[in-house]
Each structure stands twice: as C-alpha cells, then as structure tokens.
Amino acid sequence: xxxxxxxxxxxxxxxxxxxxxxxxxxxxxxxxxxxxxxxxxxxxxxxxxxxxxxxxxxxxxxxxxxxxxxxxxxxxxxxxxxxxxxxxxxxxxxxxxxxxxxxxxxxxxxxxxxxxxxxxxxxxxxxxxxxxxxxxxxxxxxxxxxxxxxxxxxxxxxxxxxxxxxxxxxxxxxxxxxxxxxxxxxxxxxxxxxxxxxxxxxxxxxxxxxxxxxxxxxxxxxxxxxxxxxxxxxxxxxxxxxxxxxxxxxxxxxxxxxxxxxxxxxxxxxxxxxxxxxxxxxxxxxxxxxxxxxxxxxxxxxxxxxxxxxxxxxxxx
Numbered sequence: 613x614x615x616x617x618x619x620x621x622x623x624x625x626x627x628x629x630x631x632x633x634x635x636x637x638x639x640x641x642x643x644x645x646x647x648x649x650x651x652x653x654x655x656x657x658x659x660x661x662x663x664x665x666x667x668x669x670x671x672x673x674x675x676x677x678x679x680x681x682x683x684x685x686x687x688x689x690x691x692x693x694x695x696x697x698x699x700x701x702x703x704x705x706x707x708x709x710x711x712x713x714x715x716x717x718x719x720x721x722x723x724x725x726x727x728x729x730x731x732x733x734x735x736x737x738x739x740x741x742x743x744x745x746x747x748x749x750x751x752x753x754x755x756x757x758x759x760x761x762x763x764x765x766x767x768x769x770x771x772x773x774x775x776x777x778x779x780x781x782x783x784x785x786x787x788x789x790x791x792x793x794x795x796x797x798x799x800x801x802x803x804x805x806x807x808x809x810x811x812x813x814x815x816x817x818x819x820x821x822x823x824x825x826x827x828x829x830x831x832x833x834x835x836x837x838x839x840x841x842x843x844x845x846x847x848x849x850x851x852x853x854x855x856x857x858x859x860x861x862x863x864x865x866x867x868x869x870x871x872x873x874x875x876x877x878x879x880x881x882x883x884x885x886x887x888x889x890x891x892x893x894x895x896x897x898x899x900x901x902x903x904x905x906x907x908x909x910x911x912x913x914x915x916x917x918x919x920x921x922x923x924x925x926x927x928x929x
Contacts, residue, residue: 656680658748662740665758672722676740678712680748688716693743696720701739701752728826734782736761755869757851761788764842766856773861777814777822777842783795790820798824801839803854832862
C-alpha cells in the first residue's frame with residue numbers, strides 16, 4: 613500500500629483504494645472458504661437397484677441393492693436402512709424396514725393380500741427410501757409393476773417332451789387377456805446356478821403362449837428329478853417373474869459304492885483304519901519324545917540350582 617499512498621496525493625482516494633482492496637480480499641477469502649467447505653461436505657452418490665420378483669404366482673419379493681463408487685471402485689454398502697412403501701412414501705403405507713447385508717442387499721417378502729392395493733390394470737407402485745447417514749444422503753426409488761398370471765406345464769407324449777408357458781395380465785377393465793411379445797428364458801436348476809436350455813429366449817405369441825421342446829440329456833438326482841425354471845427377466849411391465857416345476861426328465865444319479873470304501877485314495881473320512889492307526893501312533897510317539905525331553909530339561913535345571921546352592925551352605929558352616 614506504500615506504492616499507492618506515495619503516488620496518489622489525495623488522501624481520500626488512497627483510503628478508498630485501501631478499503632476496496634480489503635473488501636476484495638475478504639470477499640475472495642470467504643468464497644474460497646465456502647468452496648472448500650462445500651467440497652469437504654460433498655457426499656458420494658448412493659446407487660440403488662430396485663426390483664420386483666414374483667415366484668409361482670404366490671411369493672412376491674422386493675429387492676434393493678445398494679452400491680457406491682468409492683476410490684474408483686463400486687462397493688456394496690452394508691447396514692443401509694431401507695424403508696419399503698406401497699404407492700407413496702407415507703407412514704400409513706409403510707410395508708417394512710430392512711437393513712442391507714454384506715452384499716448390499718435388502719430383501720422384503722410382501723405379505724399376502726397385497727394385491728388388493730393394485731390400481732387400474734393390476735398395477736402396483738412400490739417405493740424404497742434409504743436413511744441418510746454420515747456418508748450418504750437419503751435416496752428414494754420406485755418401481756411400477758403389473759399383476760400377471762404366469763404358468764408353466766410339462767408334457768411328454770411319444771418320447772417328446774415339451775415345456776408349455778402361458779402369460780396373461782389384466783386389462784383396464786380387470787379382465788385377463790393374453791400378453792404377446794414377451795421374452796421367456798428357460799433354465800434347469802443346477803447345484804451352483806441355472807443352466808440355460810437354449811442360447812436365445814423364447815417369445816410368447818399372440819395367445820400369450822410358448823411351447824418349447826425339451827431334448828436335453830442331463831443328470832438329475834438319484835430319482836432322476838430335474839427342476840425346470842421359466843423366467844421373465846427385468847421386464848418393463850412385469851418386473852421379474854418365474855415359475856418352477858420338478859419332473860423326472862433327468863438321468864438318475866448312480867452313486868458308486870466304491871467311492872465310500874476305505875482305500876488309500878479315498879477322502880480323509882474314508883481313510884483305511886490301519887493308516888489312521890499308524891499316523892496316530894507316530895504322532896503320539898513324536899509328542900511323547902518332545903514331552904520327555906522337556907521333562908528331562910526341567911530336571912537338569914532343578915539339579916543345577918541345588919548344586920549351586922550347596923557350596924554356599926558349606927562355606928557358611
């Protein structure tokens with residue numbers, strides 16, 4: 613400020629310039645502080661995947677998966693409290709509260725009779741709302757699905773096995789009508805997941821029906837049972853709908869009795885008796901030697917203490 617006061621003779625102009633500079637610096641500092649605080653207070657976005665699942669026209673399930681991108685990696689969020697509502701976020705419409713698990717999943721099974729709250733055309737609206745936390749702001753999502761009648765039957769005639777699917781939904785007047793042009797995926801339930809019956813999904817015709825041949829030769833359980841699964845996946849109107857049936861279309865599983873025999877190559881549970889006895893005897897012998905050495909070491913240390921104490925006693929006498 614010396615440069616200004618030295619070159620400007622009018623003191624009022626100098627004071628005005630100084631005041632302006634001070635105000636400018638204060639304003640700049642306040643803006644910088646505000647931007648810094650907003651940056652520090654900014655919370656990561658919580659991503660929610662909300663879906664509706666219906667199984668065998670009976671069990672209706674709401675599932676929500678919570679994830680967030682932290683340090684460039686999508687991570688499941690555990691312990692997020694989720695509130696499920698019907699129609700709208702209102703205490704009177706609350707269905708239930710569930711916290712997300714280790715996989716970020718909150719699962720709520722809808723009670724029986726929820727269909728009485730369906731709107732025109734059998735449509736439901738479900739809302740999921742998460743609580744705000746120190747890390748995330750509250751988030752709300754909704755899903756709108758329509759009531760459907762999804763059926764599967766299995767038939768076998770002259771060694772020809774077929775899977776029959778039918779799909780119907782309610783129209784605006786409440787009457788059931790067939791639904792065409794809907795993709796249906798067919799699977800076989802296996803131990804670790806679902807095995808597709810074909811590469812491409814089937815599509816319902818104008819009568820809302822699908823007929824697919826079952827020519828797959830595959831192993832079943834000991835009775836030859838298979839579980840056939842038909843699914844409508846992530847449909848914009850019906851959500852996720854599935855139907856399951858069990859039938860003896862598989863090759864019976866034959867359990868080899870030799871697998872449970874006590875042989876050298878068998879599992880630990882079926883090891884030969886003599887091998888178990890030999891190994892245990894060796895272990896007992898090894899631990900016995902170790903314990904014997906430790907005991908002898910203890911006796912030696914005790915004798916050495918007594919021998920070092922004896923000369924002192926003789927000198928004293």
